[in-house]
Amino acid sequence: MREQLQNLLQQRVRQYVSQTRSELHDCPLIEKTKESCARRGAEIVRTTAEGKITGEKENNEGTEVFYTVHFKYLIKQKHEFIIEERVEERKAEFYKGVLVDDEEFDIEILRTPEAESLGERVTDIFERTADESEQRTSFQYDRLKAVQYAERWWNDYNPAYKKFEVDCTNYISQCLHAGGAPMQGYSDRAKGWWMRNNNWSYSWSVANSMRWYLPGSNVGLKAKEVSNPSQLSPGDVICYDFQGDGRFDHTTIVTAKDADGMPLVNAHTTNSRKRYWAYEDSTAYTPDIKYKFFTVVDDQ
The missing domain is CATH 3.10.450 (Nuclear Transport Factor 2; Chain: A,)
Known part of the structure; x- marks a missing residue:
């Protein structure tokens, strides 16, 4: 049979x-x-x-x-x-x-319980705790290593990390860590960015949390928002709000540029490699979609 x-x-x-x-x-x-x-x-x-x-x-x-x-x-x-x-x-x-x-x-539009419960209040959490709980660790982001990791694991799962049903942000966090971004804030799940001992922060695994953490972090992993995807480089991050309701559902990493200088991305959940950044061919796409474009910056 x-x-x-x-x-x-x-x-x-x-x-x-x-x-x-x-x-x-x-x-x-x-x-x-x-x-x-x-x-x-x-x-x-x-x-x-x-x-x-x-x-x-x-x-x-x-x-x-x-x-x-x-x-x-x-x-x-x-x-x-x-x-x-x-x-x-x-x-x-x-x-x-x-x-x-x-x-x-339609796995790209699944929302984890963590994302639903945390909601927009994650902004206040990170603004209030970043200076108090995180210790400065200088690093230079190695974009090549981040992209190499993204290419190695785009359709596979590193056994060193937990695998999630909705794995997109977990995968992006691994790529960023491979590029040298240091974990910070263990062991409060609402603080910092980390995964350790079968436990993890919201910002490590939840798309909506990473969207707020990247521009709000003062030490370690942090990023600057830019207005246009053409401003991104390999190793940078795009966040997606498919419904346009203010809660972000998906995260990708830039791994190349097309002939017009626009990003091509890798992702998990619907495992993708060199996919055009806009996701217009996704089952999760709606006309209300909103994006956030983040370029990772060194912490010196």
Whole structure:
């Protein structure tokens, strides 16, 4: 049975690739990515996709199969080429061996209990405690090492750290730490930026908390907000408020620039590599989306 399901899913994955050369619209992800590329004068010249079953569940209605699709896009913009990669988590439903439904998990819009409970009050917490609880540790941010880490672990999980269901900010924190940013504030979760002994600060793992921590920190890891994504460099951070309601949901790290000098980012949760910064092809995207652009600064 598993081999039959695997064959059916592989047929489905091949359909995704063939649709990039047709007018069919059965794969919203690819269509949205094509549209996003077109808006910036780029085009997808080739797509590959590989599927893998990650779990199965039998029920009275048939079989639910959980699987991933690893997409690779060869994108041309002006005279430059870039390979973008993304891993989409999906669930397919089969009834008597026939595929009846196939959908993506909207994991990019999940919100952790920590983010919901902390809310906007995180601003006051960091402004009040930074000077009292954190000890100055001078460092120079190594952007190359941060980007190298982001590239090594974009579609994998470093066993030295805890893995979260919504892992985007945890992954970005690891990248920043690999670039030399020192942990500060242990062991109060509402202070500083740290992960230790299976415990962690809100700012380490919660997107909304990191959004406030970066510009509010006075020592160690800190950042300056800029007004335009073109001002960012590899190793810098973008925060996303998909609903535009003031609570930030997602965090990415800049790992390259495109032919127009705009950021390409790596991320976890929907694991992505060299993805265009605006996320217009994300299932979480809304017209109300808001961004914050942060450039990491040395602490000297």
